[in-house]
Amino acid sequence: MLDQNNHQGKFGADxxxxxxxxxxxxxxxDDVDLDAVDLCLKLPGRTPRGFSPRIDVQVKTVRKLDVSDGLINYSRLSYAQFNKLAGTDFTVPRYLFVVHVPPSIALYADLSTYGLLLRHIGYYVSLSDQPPLPTSDPNRHIRVKIPLSNVLTAESLRSLVVGNVVLPIG
Known part of the structure; x- marks a missing residue:
């Protein structure tokens, strides 16, 4: 069985x-994580943005959200991880996804006659407007602020991939 931290991280990616x-x-x-990219998400085929647009994401999880003034204060991103997400010099847009998970693994999912419920909720932020930090010290961490309104849904995720072009799901 997975320890709680690995279980939590796997649940966030799933x-x-x-x-x-x-x-x-x-x-x-990727078969090796060298670029702080956990997942690549892509819409196959032609779109108004081009052929098979994609984004790269780093997925983090948290058991307790630190929220103030409509912002999530995520402080567990290392300088090195931040620098692999910040700035504009990426061919593929990059995002930080933070998934708020329950404190107990027993509460991650629930099944009822209405369907499968995954708990709790995910958020996203682009750090492209932030300059990389002058150091990549992996022992130092930076606080990233994520608007509570940046909720990950199927629609918002698709919108991130295709840019500002709205394509219906289904």
Whole structure:
């Protein structure tokens, strides 16, 4: 059985995979994590944005949200991780996804006659407007602010992939 931290991280990535599937996206994963990219999400085929647009994402999880003034204060991103997400010099847009998970693994999912419920909710932020930090010290962490309104849904996830072009799901 997985320890709680690995279980939590796997659930967060699987949460994103489920949303990607609901959005009609496909996902892939590099065989080695060198670029702080956990998942690549792509819409196959031609779109107004081009052929098979995609985004790269780093997925983090948290058991308790630190919220103030309509913003989530996520403070567990290392300088090195931040620098692999910040700035504009990426060919493929990059996002930080933070999935709020229950404190107990027994509460991650629930099944009823209405369907499967995944708990709790995911959020996203682009750090492209932030300059990389002068150091990549992996022992230092930075606080990233994520608007509570940046909720990950099938629709918002699809919108991130195709840019500002609105394509209906289904």
């Amino acid at each position: 949460y994103i995979r489920v949303l990607a599937s609901a959005a009609g996206l496909i996902w892939s994963q």
